[in-house]
Amino acid sequence: METKSKSLLALSALVLSVTTASAQTDPVSGKWVRDGGATVLDLKLEASGTVTGQVMNGRPGNMAPIKTGSLNRQTGVLKLEGEAKQPDGGAMLAWLIDGTLVGDSLQVNATFGDYKGSLALKRLATEAAVPTIVDELRKGFSEVHNAVAKSADMVPADKYSYRPVATVRTFGELVAHVADAYVWYCNRASGRNLEWSDAIEKGKTDKATVTRKLKESLAVCTAAYGSSTSNPAGLLVNVSHTNLHYGNIVTYLRMMGLVPPTSGG
Numbered sequence: 001m002e003t004k005s006k007s008l009l010a011l012s013a014l015v016l017s018v019t020t021a022s023a024q025t026d027p028v029s030g031k032w033v034r035d036g037g038a039t040v041l042d043l044k045l046e047a048s049g050t051v052t053g054q055v056m057n058g059r060p061g062n063m064a065p066i067k068t069g070s071l072n073r074q075t076g077v078l079k080l081e082g083e084a085k086q087p088d089g090g091a092m093l094a095w096l097i098d099g100t101l102v103g104d105s106l107q108v109n110a111t112f113g114d115y116k117g118s119l120a121l122k123r124l125a126t127e128a129a130v131p132t133i134v135d136e137l138r139k140g141f142s143e144v145h146n147a148v149a150k151s152a153d154m155v156p157a158d159k160y161s162y163r164p165v166a167t168v169r170t171f172g173e174l175v176a177h178v179a180d181a182y183v184w185y186c187n188r189a190s191g192r193n194l195e196w197s198d199a200i201e202k203g204k205t206d207k208a209t210v211t212r213k214l215k216e217s218l219a220v221c222t223a224a225y226g227s228s229t230s231n232p233a234g235l236l237v238n239v240s241h242t243n244l245h246y247g248n249i250v251t252y253l254r255m256m257g258l259v260p261p262t263s264g265g
Contacts, residue, residue, distance in 0.1 A: 028045045033121060034121055034122075039060070041053065043066075051071050064083070077099070079099075094113070105120065106122075107121075134228075134230070134235065141225055141235070144239060149211075151175075153211065155256065157207040164252065172205030172210050174248055176205050178214070179210070180201055182238070183200075183220055184197065188231075189230045189231045190220075190224045200217070
């Protein structure tokens with residue numbers, strides 16, 4: 001197993017080294033400036049779809065927080081609202097900004113108390129966020145695990161004892177082996193040097209037991225891929241090992257007359 005894992009590690013590292021990561025397009029995050037370079041809006045598009053950040057209040061450098069913000073990606077309409085204290089220390093004023101986004105240009109209509117005006121803004125160029133190796137490993141593991149889990153769910157309970165020939169694992173043993181590997185690889189990636197154990201594969205391998213054990217083992221990997229202290233090399237070998245055995249699973253499914261979840265037909 002160790003020799004095979006080292007070969008998989010080298011192959012996967014080569015694939016990662018030639019893959020260009022691309023961040024999801026973010027049309028609004030960054031600093032938006034008017035002519036002369038003063039920052040009017042400093043925005044961030046959150047994962048929830050809301051827009052947060054700050055707006056210039058009266059003069060450059062005096063920023064007020066955005067209370068609520070939204071972006072309609074279909075129409076490019078940006079809406080921001082909040083309250084800002086007058087620069088001279090006066091009362092709090094409600095403000096509202098409606099904008100229309102076209103590429104890196106933003107035309108806004110702003111209302112601050114009694115003031116109303118329009119501005120044309122440009123977004124300052126920023127480097128796109130590049131996913132880390134662990135980000136990519138987490139994504140790769142999620143994809144292959146979902147394929148394994150969907151396969152385990154689609155195979156009927158009476159087919160968990162199926163094996164193409166007498167010298168290979170049954171389908172239940174194969175999925176159980178993947179679950180055993182999750183426990184071993186992900187614990188080791190987290191710094192816990194466990195001995196390899198076939199406890200799941202050597203136990204009951206009926207559908208109910210194996211799918212439950214697979215979910216329990218996944219929790220170990222979820223913690224490992226979510227930790228900033230995990231060893232990327234260990235996470236990578238786990239992805240490679242899971243992909244290896246998903247390839248076996250595909251063969252089993254085809255021989256049972258089933259369509260693998262990653263196949264179009």
